[in-house]
Amino acid sequence: MAAGKHRRPRTSPLIRGVIAAGTGTAALALPLLGATAASAAQPAKAPTTAQAAQQVKSVTYTTVKGDTLYGIAERYDTPGGWRQLYKDNRKAIGDDPRLIHAGLELTVRTTKKASTAGKTADKASAPAEKPAQSVAKVTQASAKTYANNLDGWIRQAMDIMAQKGIPGSYEGIHRNIMRESSGNPMAINNWDSNAAKGTPSKGLLQTIDPTFNAYHVAGTSFDPYDPVANIAAACNYAAARYGSIDNVFGAY
Structure with missing residues (x-):
């Protein structure tokens, strides 16, 4: 975009609701829906088995042609996204996170369930791609x-x-x-x-x-x-x- 595009007044009727989202209103919508079904006086529940399984693990992934850090982080639900993935593998990747060469062995953090993460622990050229x-x-x-x-x-x-x-x-x-x-x-x-x-x-x-x-x-x-x-x-x-x-x- 050209310089100065951010000077556009934020009061356009089309975007009034959008700008308001910056206050956090939209981000709270889903959690609040769940909260209405529970009493505020209830004690916090212990983590479920499924939640306990969502522990951060590390797997090894070998890059293929067309890979991006963003795409890899999305597939593996990497905490911190592509930035954390780059930080963990900067020595192998180099100074430009956009240049990902085929054959790089990356250490990838994943929050997938242990049973799922275990299936991807072995080096793979192209694991099943997670939908966006x-x-x-x-x-x-x-x-x-x-x-x-x-x-x-x-x-x-x-x-x-x-x-x-x-x-x-x-x-x-x-x-x-x-x-x-x-x-x-x-x-x-x-x-x-x-x-x-x-x-x-x-x-x-x-x-x-x-x-x-x-x-x-x-x-x-x-x-x-x-x-x-x-x-x-x-x-x-x-x-x-x-x-x-x-x-x-x-x-x-």
């Missing part, structure tokens, strides 16, 4: 899942956008992603005017942090590198400024 987050995290009315790739990220973002009234077509989103990041969710621009100001453009649609935070869509991750969250926020911004991401054909 389902839209059930945004609405409990659907159990739809999406492929953990660019096509799946766009389709999931579009479903979320449809619920929020944010316009944008598959073609318009895809066209802008390919121009901005070539489909790399961990892309970052460290050389333009935004970077010089300390707010480099990040992710699939290259949002700067102030813009991502201002136009963040409730129900998506607060990580600007999360592909679905990045698409949704960028399309929300484009809708407020240009009417739709479909109307964007260059730097925005």
Whole structure:
């Protein structure tokens, strides 16, 4: 996105509800639903067997062509996400977390159940890929899942956008992603005017942090590198400024 995009007033009718999400209201929605069924006077329950099994373990993963730290961390439910994965393996990866070469042996933290984690403990070239987050995290009315790739990220973002009234077509989103990041969710621009100001453009649609935070869509991750969250926020911004991401054909 071009410099100055974060100056857009946050009072657009389209995004008033979105900006309010920054207060934490949306993040509390799901926990509060569960809390209404229990008395505040009840003592805390002991961890269930399933919860006890969610202990952090380490497995060894051998990278293959096309891998990204984000994708690997998603598959294994790595605490701390791709940043922790990079921190744990920086010596093997090098200084640029975007450059992942095939054949690297990475130590991956996982919170999957012991029975599941044990199956992936042996070195593997391509473990079963975990679907991307389902839209059930945004609405409990659907159990739809999406492929953990660019096509799946766009389709999931579009479903979320449809619920929020944010316009944008598959073609318009895809066209802008390919121009901005070539489909790399961990892309970052460290050389333009935004970077010089300390707010480099990040992710699939290259949002700067102030813009991502201002136009963040409730129900998506607060990580600007999360592909679905990045698409949704960028399309929300484009809708407020240009009417739709479909109307964007260059730097925005």
